Amino acid sequence: MAIDFSIVREAIPVLLEGLRVTALVSVIGVPLGVVIGIVAAYSAQSRSILRPIALGYVELVRNIPYLILVYLSFFGLPKLGVSASAMTVAVGCTAFYTGGYFCEILRAALRSVARGQTHASLSLGMTYWQTQWHIIAPQLFGFLIPPTTSLVIMMFKDSAIFSVMSLPEMTYQSNLLTANTFAYVEVLGTTALIYWVSSVLLAGVGRRLETVVGRRTRHA
Amino acid sequence: MFDWLDMGGVIAPFLEGVVSGTAITVAASAGAFVIGLALGIVLLLARISPFGPLRALVVLWVSLIRGTPALIHMLIAYYMVPALFDISISPITAGVAALACNTSAYIVEILRGALGTISYGQRAAAYAMGMRPTQVWTHVLLPQVIYRAIPPLTSEFTILLKASSLMSIIAVPELATVARNATLQTDLPLQVFAITAAVYFVLLFCISAASRVCERRVSRMLPHGH
Numbered sequence: 001m002a003i004d005f006s007i008v009r010e011a012i013p014v015l016l017e018g019l020r021v022t023a024l025v026s027v028i029g030v031p032l033g034v035v036i037g038i039v040a041a042y043s044a045q046s047r048s049i050l051r052p053i054a055l056g057y058v059e060l061v062r063n064i065p066y067l068i069l070v071y072l073s074f075f076g077l078p079k080l081g082v083s084a085s086a087m088t089v090a091v092g093c094t095a096f097y098t099g100g101y102f103c104e105i106l107r108a109a110l111r112s113v114a115r116g117q118t119h120a121s122l123s124l125g126m127t128y129w130q131t132q133w134h135i136i137a138p139q140l141f142g143f144l145i146p147p148t149t150s151l152v153i154m155m156f157k158d159s160a161i162f163s164v165m166s167l168p169e170m171t172y173q174s175n176l177l178t179a180n181t182f183a184y185v186e187v188l189g190t191t192a193l194i195y196w197v198s199s200v201l202l203a204g205v206g207r208r209l210e211t212v213v214g215r216r217t218r219h220a
Numbered sequence: 221m222f223d224w225l226d227m228g229g230v231i232a233p234f235l236e237g238v239v240s241g242t243a244i245t246v247a248a249s250a251g252a253f254v255i256g257l258a259l260g261i262v263l264l265l266a267r268i269s270p271f272g273p274l275r276a277l278v279v280l281w282v283s284l285i286r287g288t289p290a291l292i293h294m295l296i297a298y299y300m301v302p303a304l305f306d307i308s309i310s311p312i313t314a315g316v317a318a319l320a321c322n323t324s325a326y327i328v329e330i331l332r333g334a335l336g337t338i339s340y341g342q343r344a345a346a347y348a349m350g351m352r353p354t355q356v357w358t359h360v361l362l363p364q365v366i367y368r369a370i371p372p373l374t375s376e377f378t379i380l381l382k383a384s385s386l387m388s389i390i391a392v393p394e395l396a397t398v399a400r401n402a403t404l405q406t407d408l409p410l411q412v413f414a415i416t417a418a419v420y421f422v423l424l425f426c427i428s429a430a431s432r433v434c435e436r437r438v439s440r441m442l443p444h445g446h
Binding site for chain 2: 059060062063064065066067068069071072075076079080153157158159160161163164171174175178184185188189191192195196197198199200203
């Protein structure tokens, strides 16, 4: 069949408008999730009641499909008397999921920094948090950047799921366009292409960060 | 407690649906995984072939799949492929095909990683003994590659099983679809989705636990330094 490029031309601005919403969800949700992940990772390191809570949280995130979490939040919250917009639920779900995965990434990175360094700095009289901030944290970035890049790309792609609650992100716009035009090849092809280019760009940014951080750590 | 679960007896029919939904989820995921693994092996052979364009095609395939959402793969398989080739595809065929293509891109990278851990000396030795390339692959390399790849492959299977919930977008009657329909009928989304989440959790938790056992066994069986 012939590809109708006039439909592609009309679809691109609509899809890019959707991409803006997709990006907005990730830009707010992912940093929130990183904060949750940091809290969860340090809780998992502690010996308090926070440890099982943090580990349970990670297991929940790893073992429940994203779609089910989105359905549960979007349709379940109103029944609990909480009215939340699709945008709020999207940001919340992104943060909740990112937090669980970032917790695992951070825990692996913390394990990679030699234990002896913590003991050494504690014996030099530094407090636990001084040790974490001045000694451990600067070394973490090298370990954190590659898996965090993958995580950001994963969350960006998975935001397509928010189309099920009619959040006007890119996949939802694509669904509207195909429902109106039946031009599946043109519209879905363009949508996939925009996702792909965005992912490749994000991966490029990740690699760039890796080399910059790698250079800085070598000099230090 | 069961009063809360079974408000007005509307949850019971849903629980029956859960059984068939779970069966479809597991069967479709397992089928997609087997097809994806076979496709992954073919892609691996193409990826390391001496023919440049073939290698480039695999790199492009992996990049395209990994750079686009699984949900879009579902839509492409169900709406775009039939429009492109003027054929009709059932939802389950489209869903399994989309999942298989999706997982193949991740599996080929897993297999390539595993192949990288096998020293070149083994291949050289096999050729020196007069084995043909096919024999080297079927007798020497592939068994080891698959064996070493078991832990990451099981974790890839858990990801695949989670992604299988996306088949509900194209109305495959798997677990997520059953849950979605039950919500519409019962208007009890909290109970329905909490039960669904619990079913997925148990399934995935068991597979993850099995994967950890596999990982320990595989690392024990491998010679040190590999």
